[in-house]
Amino acid sequence: MEEASGFLPRKNVLEEYVLVDQSSNHRRLKKRHNREGHLEEEEVGRPSKAVMMVVEPEQIGAREMFNEMTLNGLYETSIRDMEKLQITVANEAEKKRKSGSKAVRDVVDLRTMLIFCAQAVAANNHTSAREMLKQIKQHASATGDATQRLAQCFAKGLEARLAGTGSQLRQLLMAERLSVVEFLKAYKLYMAASCFDKAALIFSIMTIEQAMIGKSKVHFVDYGLNYGLHCAGLLRWLANREGGPPEVKITAVGHPQPRSCSAEPTEETGRRLSKCAHAFGVPFKFHAITAKWEAVCIDDLNTDADEVLVVNDLFNFTTLMDESIFFDNPNPRDTVLKNISKMRPDVFIQSIVNCSYGASFLTRFREALFYHTAMFDMFDATTPRESEPRLLLEQGLFGGCALNAIACEGVDLMDRPEKYRQWQVRNLRAGLRQLPLNPNIVKVVRDKVRACHHKDFLLSKEDQWLLQGWMGRILFAHSTWVAQDASSE
Template sequence: MDENVDQSKLPSNEVMLNLAFLTGMEEANKFLPRDDKLQAGAFTEGQAKEIVGRSGCGRGRKGRADGDKEEEVVGRASKLMVPELEEDGASELFDKMMLESYKLRFDAMDELEITMGNITAEKRNKRAARGKQGKREAVDLRGLLLSCAQEVSTGNRQGAGNLLKQIRAHASANGDAAQRLAHCFAEGLEARLAGTGSQVYKSLMAKHTSTMEFLKGYELYMAACSFRRVAFTFASMTIFDAVEGKRRLHIVDYGLHYGCQWPGLLCWLASREGGPPEVRITGVDLPQPGFRPAKRIEETGRALKNCARQFGLPFKFHAITAKWETIHAVDLNIDPEEVLVVNDLFNFNTLMDESLVIDRPSPRDVVLRNIQKMRPDLFIQGVVNGSSGPFFLARFREALFFYSSVFDMLEATTPPESYQRLVLERDMFGQCALNTVACEGADRVERPETYKQWQLRNQRAGLRQLPLKPIITKVATDKVKSLYHKDFVVDVDQGWLLQGWKGRILYAHSAWVVDDTSSDY
């Protein structure tokens, strides 16, 4: 696309796509194979245009000059590490992250491509050298982990301990994907065997990852995989359609965390043809430990207000810190003149399910029914696609396969010596895996369900699923293919946009409205 094209002359979907699918790619310092042919294909019959161009607050890749190396992006650090904002300069750094998180550095991307290419070539040379010297004995670490879990489930402490020794002898936090996975799951098995799972998990959660580690880990995750980028695209494009021609927008975000999903959307709305809408975000989060339970969400609100002010966007922010099942429509000051959007991105899997509740609805069903009573114009949901039943061995097996895909993805897209990768595996995925393996009862907060189970839950709660727009599927598929590793998967099933790695579906996205024909309501 010609850089001099007036954005107001472009189709509205095309302008939005310039922003929406380039969200979250910034600060991409690592690991993405890239195709220079960034084309989304035809949006309508007979229309085939480049979608990466000048838009709102950024500049496209096509035809860039030497000094033109930034693009519209935004990211979100949900369930990533928690920085301590009282560090020297942390607040200023947080503002910088929010304001600049939608800029893409193509020089860094070029460097990453070269880095991963060199690593791949080095691995091929090492395999060839080993072939000449004779094959080393392979160790089936996943088989050992499953055998150890079997012994743990039957209470055979001696057998489990012996297997743990074998696993520990071959596992490594700095090894290949299988060794890193084994190290992670061995930690959980050891804690479960010792009966200290809850204490170990709480101690891990109480540790403060430094702000710099948080930011660098965030950068790496956004650069290495497409999962959140596709999630942001799905949400942004869906909200775009809902707010078109409207003057006021209210987003209720469950699990706001650091709010990094929203600066890119705010930037786009600020440059919307016909003037920006008034935007209100209600951030919902759990109270944090300490004397200031709302500290994190208040800091996020301040940073979002600063972003909106920089963009010239009318903006208000309201924070709610409470258990999510206690939040009702009356708490949100809902205005019928606003487009009301409720958003959840990969957070509801931490709500308690039926296994801990007797003779009353589970917290996740209560939350869904409360959302139905809010009567949103849109409920946008992203779920972790997994299974976590009451039986330990089945849950362990499911978690092992899920995280095998995650660690394999990181192996293919990130350098092995990257400290940021280690931080991700330790403080993001490692904590979740340990909680799944080592904790029980209310202490086990990781309780994913399949997207088909969530579909039934939502329907029971009086919600109706919206059809998946073909343009969203096409944009997601084309961009993942052109920007990310070939083994990322984008698919569609029963109105859900699915994401995965090498055929295994890990995440799913859908949009819902109130079903006024529901027999339950």
Template sequence: MPATLEELLGLIEPAPPSPSVFLDHPSMTHGDSELPQDDQTLANISRILMEEDIVDKFLYQYSDHLKLQQAEQPFAQILSGAATTSSNAQESSAPDTLALTVLPSKGNNMDDKVCRFFSREVQDPTFYLNGSCVVEPNNMVFPGEGSTSMDMLSSLAFLKGMEEANMFLPTDNAVVDGRGRKNKFSMSGEMEADLGRRSKQIVVLVHTDTDEEAIALEKLDRLILNGYDKYLNNMQEVVRVTLDKENKAAQLSIYRRGRRGIRQLAVTDLETLLIHCAEAVASNDRRGARELLHRIKWHSSPAGDARQRLAHYFSQGLEGRLAGTGSQLYGALMGKRISVVELIKGYHLYMAACCSLKVSLLFSNKTIYTSVAGRRKLHIVHYGINTGFQWPELLRWLADREGGPPEVRITGINNPQPGLHPAEQIEEAGRRLSNCARQFGVPFKFRAIASKPEAVRAEDLQIDPDEVLVVNSVFFFRILMDESVTFDKVSPRDMVLQTIRKMKPAVFIQSVVNGAYSAAFFMTRFREALYYFTALFDVMETTIPRHNEKRLLVERDILARSAMNMIACEGADRVERPQNYREWQSRNQRAGLRQLPLDPDIVLMLKDIVMNEYHKHFTVNEDHRWLLHGWKGKVLCAHATWAADDASGSELA
């Protein structure tokens, strides 16, 4: 006996199989079967599915059922007007009949959607279900387009599944995108308009980001034109007020709790743990190193106090060295591009908190201003130019000079950046400086050279004898390779110094990082770096509030990069190779350079600035014609002026 409609839809259990269902196969009863009942059912289903003409047999069996045809007739008349005429009406009647046969009962919202689907009321190539799902035409089969009844059954099953899945979706029919926003869909014709509006909104957002960057750059230009001093003074005042509030809040909290209420926390000696971990890494004791790294990470944090922040970044370097991925770690840090605006903001905060950079820039600019007195042309060769924010202040001074400004030419030299535009950053600095010079009324020319410094020759710089030639380097020579890498060749440091001597500049201004963490042995290097960066992080802890966002940028993108490169990398991948100022003094003299005496007026000016504007623990001293700048007795950097030994003379000699 043929199965009923309810059996087909799975609403009731089907009757036992009979010969009329399995057609050509012999009947099997439960009594004479050698297999269990479940196995018989699976075997029968397998035989049915293996038959290639099962669809035709299925349609042949049920298309002649009188009661089924009578039930189909009213629905066929309703859909006959909307259905597309076919060249062969007899072939298309079976799919339409089957579609009507398996329609759900009325009262369900799905009925209308399925009716519209099979009656081809949905002519759009994309079919939307309940505003929450998009059914692509490649995934659905429309009637009358060469589809079979089994295809339609699959499509209908898909639609029923989507109806059930919609029950678990949010009631507002919203989808959260990558930005955390909700995108709503509608079933009406407003769908395309809504999509269009959101597309326009995305474009607006992109333009908004670009506009914000342009506004920030415009503010940066105005800052350059108006001068840094006022901005730095305001920032220093904000830092002082914030630090005072934090200190008062901490003291008030301790006073309220009382001495007995203070929790006694065990202080972890992170410095000792770092040294022991470095020793384990150096001896390839992986198990011991991992255990120590776990302890260090537990007690460190990039948002904690100075020693916790230092331990956080040093542990990352040790972990990269232990895993052998130090080069990839440093490459990822360097590959993270920082916008010029964010970099300038970070430098401004660093200059407001730590006087090292401001002392070096003032020392350089005042020396150049003195050397060009009474001359009409100035040529500055800047090794390690980045954003060029050092020079607007000098251009302003020269514009206000008695007798008018000189003609200024700057040649910026820096290592090429990876990518298609190796000189992009240098050229951007040149455009900004050209704009500043035009605003100040200073004749100005700029040339960008993206090359390794040791590859630049004196002949490449187009030196004019009528110009006052000044060579400037602010903390850049620390990343030049030394003899430990090129032991069979001339050191790149010596090559650059010999090129400077051949230029015969009026003055060579050199600012160096006074660090001894370039030794060949790892543990010696690690201890020196730990000692040096402890002082730097202590400066940040003492002078900048702990919750300042720009402080995190300075520590992560300026200080931590150098430390992690020194710890995690070896060979040519280790670019951080500073030396102390006495070692640079010997190297410069061997290269044929003669050290010039310090200008006493410049030294006095810098001492007054550090004493009056910065923390009392900063110091400025002199030693062997070097201007030393330090923190709590630790010399952080040193500055000196040089000239070629065979030079005919120097304005500062």
């Protein structure tokens, strides 16, 4: 209990707290315990303007960042940030070379120790697990090299699992998620440091361009819209389309439950996209659906016969439950895919995280370790170690995902990624037919990656999937689908 309490929010019951009366006079009450332990209540005045403006700088900063990433173009902004990042990394490498300093390699193999510790945890050998965890924490560091930063994240997960798992830890992750500004800073760095989301954006836009030949209306159905930054990129491209911008309708299928990363209401994202469309001169309609994804069907979309219907999943189907939870009934993944097939889209664009957690804790731990090892190595090669957004990205976003994957089980797991071959089987079983990759799209994406990014980024194709990764490890995959009985055209 003593160890478990370390992972729960600490709240001193003797601290002052403020309650706001919701009656017409908006009377503010302050409650506190006096020295004798009795509860006192006194009325306090209205907060000063200084107090009321406490959150305003955060809102202003978020608004400015949104404007930069949407109105100026997400892809264009990331390219400029990437060029600055590459100059900074090159300058640091040159300083180290001139100083003659060499990195001191730690004799401790932290990754092997993490696996041994996980094995001890799985075997309920808590004494051995705690001893190894103690050694790991001595060498782990949030500001060290890639392996030390990785060990810092995974040690927290192992420690939490030893202390106890479940909804309390998930609630803690929700309470400590990044603010909007922190999330945007981390995401901007991610876009600049890696090619993964930029390649996904190019792949989606060029696929939609191909589907819209000769058409003047497009209906974009997006699962898990988040902040809609990729949709703003789509609107920007459509504004410059040859022949003028088409009529655009976006249906956002929002997450019915909050995620571990910072989030906002789907309607707020819609208002921002409406402003973008107006600024770009694009005729625009927005429709929000907040429901269980497996319940969303063609009747909810308000489709028109003359519009191009595009359904999009950008790495979000990992949040759907699978067979590990639904043993007898059709699981939500299969249901959502079947409903997409019944929508008969002109194209269904699927982007997945290529990682398989499996059914057991040890399998999930190893897969999460391999995936995060590749990501942290990539950040170490492309991003300065002193970067504050890198700390938010690694310890906040990726660290939170790792913590949940290691410490939680069952319905408390927020992500259940699968390999692209597993998704291929699911899609075919749900009545979808895979489209061949367009060679021109593959060439454009490959040329962009090779021209702008680190040499160790991987981009290849297999079984009509466009694969992305780092140093030989496949991390993401993209493909396009239609209903099985749809026209070959």
